[in-house]
Amino acid sequence: MKPTVIYLLGTDGAGKTTLATRLARELEAQGWDYLYCQAMPRLVWPFRWLAGRIFLKRADQFKDYDTYRERKRAASGRRRWLTRLYAWIWYVDFLLQAWPKLWRARWRGRHLLIDRYYLDVVVNMGVLQDNDAAGMLADARALERWVPRATRHLFLDVSEETAFARKNDIQSVRYLRERKQRYLQLAEAYRFVSVDANQPADAVLADVRRILSSCT
Numbered sequence: 001m002k003p004t005v006i007y008l009l010g011t012d013g014a015g016k017t018t019l020a021t022r023l024a025r026e027l028e029a030q031g032w033d034y035l036y037c038q039a040m041p042r043l044v045w046p047f048r049w050l051a052g053r054i055f056l057k058r059a060d061q062f063k064d065y066d067t068y069r070e071r072k073r074a075a076s077g078r079r080r081w082l083t084r085l086y087a088w089i090w091y092v093d094f095l096l097q098a099w100p101k102l103w104r105a106r107w108r109g110r111h112l113l114i115d116r117y118y119l120d121v122v123v124n125m126g127v128l129q130d131n132d133a134a135g136m137l138a139d140a141r142a143l144e145r146w147v148p149r150a151t152r153h154l155f156l157d158v159s160e161e162t163a164f165a166r167k168n169d170i171q172s173v174r175y176l177r178e179r180k181q182r183y184l185q186l187a188e189a190y191r192f193v194s195v196d197a198n199q200p201a202d203a204v205l206a207d208v209r210r211i212l213s214s215c216t
Helices: 016-030 045-054 065-078 080-107 118-129 133-143 160-166 173-190 201-213
Strands: 005-009 032-036 111-115 152-157 193-196
Touching: 005 016, 005 118, 016 032, 016 111, 016 201, 032 080, 065 080, 065 118, 065 173, 080 111, 080 118, 080 133, 118 133, 118 173, 133 173, 152 173, 152 201, 160 173, 193 201
Parallel strands: 005 111, 005 152, 032 111, 152 193
Antiparallel strands: none
């Protein structure tokens, strides 16, 4: 039987990692692997450093996200080809870091529960490039040539205000809002199953358990 791939996605503060680690402990004995696939900036680090000093003029996204955002959008708009190159370096960075985890788990024939997978990167790059749904889908389809597609996409749907209040390392409510809008643009193409993540963690976990029991 082909392994099931469940992808948890949503904005920062939605509770993805907390939920995934709790689920992983329950599912391990049933043949599941939990993968945290966030790519840390390695290949793109020099570009980020240069951009921060040349184009963003050291704007601090945590202290003044609106100024940071406007400078970033202005720089991206003037240099579309450079922004596109940066995005694809990010994608390659992600693939190089995710591949070993993904293929090791697939080789073992285990089911996968994945957090911080490729659509999260596509959404972030969509904000940077001001991509519409078609542009993000084109990037996602290109990445899917190299990584396994999910069997089910579980979208933890939380209000931006609730998510912002949960964590102290999120730039602003606006940061969350522009990313959530792009997740929702992808929802139909990937048939997101929406989970109310405004609920307490135990209630979210119970909802996800019910969804998993219906697709495995």
